[in-house]
Amino acid sequence: LKAREVAVADRKPCTLTFVVDVSGSMNMENRLGLVKRALKLLLDQMDRRDEVGIVTYGSQARVILPHTPLSKRADLERAIDWLMPDGSTNAEAGLREGYRLADLALRPGRVHRIILCSDGVANVGLTGADEILDVIRGEARRGIELTTVGFGMNNYNDVLMEQLADHGDGSYWYVDDIDEARRVFVDTLTGTLQTVARQAKAQIEFNPALVDRYRLIGYENRDVADNEFRNDAIDAGEVGAGHEVTALFELKLKPVVSPASVVARKTPGPLAIVRIRYEDVESGEVREDQKGLWPPMILFQLDAAVAEFAEILRHSFWARESRLDGVITEARQAIRRLGERPDRLELLSMMETAQRLWPTERRQGWRDDAPDSSRER
Structure with a gap:
């Protein structure tokens, strides 16, 4: 599934809050050093309508720079260059301070997004995913979305980073080198920043004449019961402009059905019916579409x-x-x-x-x- 594209010139102005982990575990070139380079790449893609604030956290959280327009690019770059590793990892304090700063900048007609850059290792304050999630759930309802960007390996905590983005109505990315940073912050920037579909769900109904058994690969913590598909109170996913979402199933076909016949469309009906349901961000309207699936x-x-x-x-x-x-x-x-x-x-x-x-x-x-x-x- 692919969301509609939004041209760079048509995207909404953005108010971004960088929340950067500067704890001791980030003291590596492929962690904090890469964060600095990645954030400067992001600044390169923004324009004078946008503004950025910066919060850091180690043992404590601090506002390094209040929201500053891109016309003051030199101030933003100096703040990024100033980032230095220090202390333990109080992710809870960093997120609280980041949301506080973002709250102060809330204005209609803009994208409000926190971008958390971390290795996901929290060891001070609230350290468990469930505890930190309680901090951000209410903020997501206010329209401040959360993008988490993971850096580093070895003790990297991808579970925490994925769950934070999930409950913060945002997206999760992993950056291991400058090329991947360019893909996230340059090639797909509009989709990274601007959500076009909220509470997006997909439902697949396999043709019982063709499919004997099936298995969904992945999405273990995103499965929605069939009878909850049209329950719009259920928290679902957010999709950015131009982003593609892939769901893979492993199938066992009926003994009389061959894969070649399905691809050639020589079967009684399509392989499955795909239904999607989502809230259009612009109109607030809930939409539902369906289509027969013939696999390429x-x-x-x-x-x-x-x-x-x-x-x-x-x-x-x-x-x-x-x-x-x-x-x-x-x-x-x-x-x-x-x-x-x-x-x-x-x-x-x-x-x-x-x-x-x-x-x-x-x-x-x-x-x-x-x-x-x-x-x-």
């Missing part, structure tokens, strides 16, 4: 290879018999057909690196049973 095999081949690769790396119950060499072959074939874009070649390189590092025929540590949220249905 070439596009799905690469998606399936990526999903299987991830399942292998996380030692999924469902990947017990999967092999990296088979996944790499599938990915190569798909990339050959789709075209050799830099991001696709980088994916292939990551797969080949994993294969070199993976012990031959290793199967230790595989999960003995499937979690309830990912069982076949």
Whole structure:
């Protein structure tokens, strides 16, 4: 699914609040150093209608710069250059101070967004995801959205960062190098900043004449019961302008149905009916659409290879018999057909690196049973 595009010239003016983790754990070039470079990339894409404020947190939270227009670019860059690592990690204090500053700048007709840059390691104040989530739920209802951007590896806490963005009506990104920072803050900036669909949900109804069983891959903490699909009080997802959202299912077809017949549309009806429901940000109107699904095999081949690769790396119950060499072959074939874009070649390189590092025929540590949220249905 893909949201409508919004031209750069048509996007709303933005009031951004950078909340930056400057604790001791961020004292690495690929953490705080990369944060500084990434934020300057973001400034490059903004214009005189926009304004930025900066809050930092280590042991304590501080306002480094109140909201400042882009016409004072030099002041913004000096504040970013000033960021230095110090102390423990009080994420709760940082978010509270960030929302307080954002509240002061609330004005109609603008995008109000907090951008949290951190490795997700909280060790002072409220440290659990559920506790910190209580801080931000009310603020999300006021129209201040939260984007979390993760930096670093090893002790990086992706669970906390993902859950904060989820409950803060925003999005979660992971940045491991300057190229990924450019993708988030340059190539897809309008979508990163401007939400076009709120409380977005998708429902897939498989054709019982074609599909015997199915399994949703991922989205373990985003599953919505079928009877809650039209309950607009249920917290769902937000989609930015031009952003694409992918949901993958593993299917077992009926014995008399072949994959080739489904792709060739030689079956009694489509593979599934897809319904989407969302609130249009501009009008506030709740909309629902549906469409029959006929899978384009070439596009799905690469998606399936990526999903299987991830399942292998996380030692999924469902990947017990999967092999990296088979996944790499599938990915190569798909990339050959789709075209050799830099991001696709980088994916292939990551797969080949994993294969070199993976012990031959290793199967230790595989999960003995499937979690309830990912069982076949």
